[in-house]
Amino acid sequence: MSWTKFWGLLPLLAVPIWQEPGQDSAKPEAPAVDEALPPVVVVRFEGTLQEAWASMLRRAETVIQQQGAAGLLMELDTPGGQMDLMVRLGDQLMAIGEETETVAYVTRNAMSAGAYLAMACQQIWMAPGASMGSSMPIAAPGGIPIPIQDEDIREKMVSGARAQFRSFAERTGRNPAVAEAFVDNQMEVKRISLYGEERVVSGKGYEDLLQQGEQPRLLETICKRGELLALDVEQAKRVGYCNDTASSRTELLELFGWQNHPVLEIESTWSERLASTIGGFSWLLLLGALFCLVVAFNVPGLGVPELLAVALLALFLFHGYLIALAEWTEVLMVIGGLILIALEIFVFPGTLFAGIAGALLLAAGLLLSMQSFALPRNPVEMTTFRNNLLILLGLAVVAPLLAITAFRKITKTPLGRHMVVGPTQDFGGPIQQRGGMGASGEAESSKVAEGARGYCRTPLRPSGTVVVDGVPLDAMSTGGFLEAGQAIQVLRRQGGSLLVAAVPDRVAEDVAELDQNGVQSSEPETNRPNGGELGT
Template identity: 35%
Template sequence: MPSLRIILRSLVLGLAFLVAASALASPTVPAASAQGQGRTPGTGGATGADAARTGPVVVRLAGELNASSLSLLRRAIDAARPAGRIVIVELDTPGGEVTLMWRLAKAIDAAREDGTVVVALVDAKALSAGSMVAMSCEEIYMTPEAVIGAATPITIGMQGIEKAEEKFLSSFRVEWRAWAERNNRPPALAEGMVDETVEVRLVEIDGLPTLVTGTEWDDLRETGANVTLVRTVVDDQTLVALTASEALEFGFSEGTVSGLRELVELNLGQAFADVERIQATASEELVARLAPIAPFLLVIAVLLALAEFQAPGFGVAGIGSLVCFALLLASRYLTGLAGWEHVVAMGLGVVLIAVELLIVPGTFVAGISGGLLLLWGLVASQLGPGFDWDLALDRRVLIGATISTLGWTLVGMFGGLALGRILPRTPVGHALASGPSETGTGGFASAVGELACVGADALRPGALGTCATALRPVGRVLLDGHSRAEVEASVDGGSLDVGTRVRVVVVRTGRIVVEAVEPDDGGTGA
């Protein structure tokens, strides 16, 4: 069955391409140390030299946080873990999107649970998402001019950057407070960083200074507690943003330092010469560029996949779709979100969908299973390790990833269907559908070699031929007068057996639609 051979060949090529892309995307470029030394690729950041080193590992997150920030942080943690070295996260950032902030915070939390000490140094500012990254660390140090806080959650959707809706803000405020308590930070200040309506007051309860919210202050007074107001730190119309001196005064930071050298030598008791800096690699810079256009990569991948199903054999559209899917997975693989299980699931999904469309059409079992596997791979590759349904932010990440994936997939599908109707009426569509011109050049068919022996006059409604394979409903047809050129064809409503005489009804982009003809109608094609 030539059609099946082409299908299997294209699927094997697609799977091999996805696997190779994920392997090549592995961050194997050595990270430069302070002395310019590198790390052996493929060891997860651990080498004999790493194990012998005792100095801190420093990773700097500057500018707006993006997908490469997560990759940098993970590499720093991997480098520090074998010898129990300290990780210093230098922060000079206005923040970033909520989902990314949560992934960074969870990566730090997981490292701390494994025994790695993570220290934050706020070099200039740690605003919005940057403040939670700092708050996730075991200790926080700030330079004299640094500021931390102002963490109103934002989301990035089809309308651009937006403030998170109220229902999410409420749960986010609770999560933020719990995160502060877990990391021994004043929870009232943490709440005030997220929600500008939260008033923060410094009070004395039985003579002990304590930070409380406006609501807690009211509750204390109603219970008759021995509480005295010292001062209002932030009113109910302003987000909490702390200077270095304020953060130290309120117990939000451990100290103020002049810079990295003072932190390493005086506060941590380490030699500054032993510091190892993690530098961004070329692959991580690629991730930073790919992440913002991920939805468009998905749309283009779906659109090209639809075009490939409408075209004979395997060609430019199929290769383009595979490239887009590979880039999408590679960017997630680099940041540690996607694993091999997602690549395998998506590849198996493609195989099952092809089986449904081309081998056992109408059963729906293979097609639905393949679609679900594809959807799972696309969604799960955005969640990362350590997903916990009990955490509100994890649930939000899952819901957001599902809605985004479904939405952009539908955009690609409707776009592909629209192009399928519009393109054939254009000169480009005519060239794609008709194959080679009279001069023997041009057209998509020429590029893939499927219709190299079929002239444009044969690809027209009314032309006759014979089924070279069964059409269920897709297969291949030999047009009269072109016995060596099989054309991919489909039949509407039902199936046709091998050897059935057919007539061309419609010529679509790269594929013909045929119908069965009675034996006495089967003459030679025009």
């Protein structure tokens, strides 16, 4: 090869070796973003349905309301999830659709509940090779899917889901027969031609046309009986469940004319990730709160169980707020219920009205913070309402049993005996360590005659310690809470303690003599018992 030819090849070596023939070395410039234009809000939902998505949609709606967004683009790739969460997310998307244009972009799969979310948007676009459908409901207690063996139960669940999908398809102007076939494998879907017009009908609708004497021409059986409907891109286009395809977000934005609009992507925050972590196990927070409340009533004065109960309830309500279930109404109902219960215990003991009203208000607040509706309006909401009600009733029974059992076990350990003190002049409780503890306490209380009188050494709430004939004994009040120093009368023995009632017009005296025997009273001089002799 001559040097002339060699020098002639040098210009070719200046071209990058990775450049393909005919490829322009200059990269295409990204479209210029005009900040003056309204933004396009983007949310990406990947994986199984998560409760954090409700919070992300709420933040997206806030941005749309405040900035007047050009539209909402939801990128979707999900195998599905819980039906009650599906309905809530669908309702949120429908509400956003009343304020701006909503577009679902199925990047890969929109199966089961994902198909429902796609239907909630005004337009559905799919990436090449994407699919949607196949929404057979399954039982998933605690988030664990299990097959439904009972045919009656399966039919009830399928009929409820079928009605939900059908009504939602009608609301969004799509073919309801296709939506039902997503859910029920007993549905057939056919594409026919009648009088030159193409239609998509159910198998029953096709048979009805034949019985009416019509002669529809069968073009395609989209879904056979015994199969759940899953649509590819071309099938989705033919049945009106896909507007068109786009290979990327950039292409989709260009097709809508949004390439110059600023894109605001809503990403999950730490609090929303926390909500997803808690997920369907938020009832454990309620169990822990009720457990701590029962412990607090058994061991008043420690403070730790009360603080834990408040913290767990606050976390439960915060979780409900993040997933768009608990609003300020539910929070105020729970706080009001707790206040009424506290008034019943500490201010108006024995009246029952405040306690019952507080318990009902607390239960109603907790129930409403677990669902997005007040009263059920459809089969899906009825199932959710029933499950939430059963959870609350179960917790109301299980939590006290667990707390009492654990309390008895803990108090037998060295640490438990150190933490749990006996009744003192400050408070009284059901766990006593003087007087009624053991055989000697039972022997002392057995010597007390019915009708004997004394006074409360500690407050009875309703249990505590009384003094009869100079001897401190365990006792329980029959008429609500009694303050220290209140005169009492023994009604009868009950196990190793006494059952007593207040004597408002008769009090004891000679407390100083009892104090000399080691029984101290916390009452001031003006409140000390006087008038009459103990035990008389």
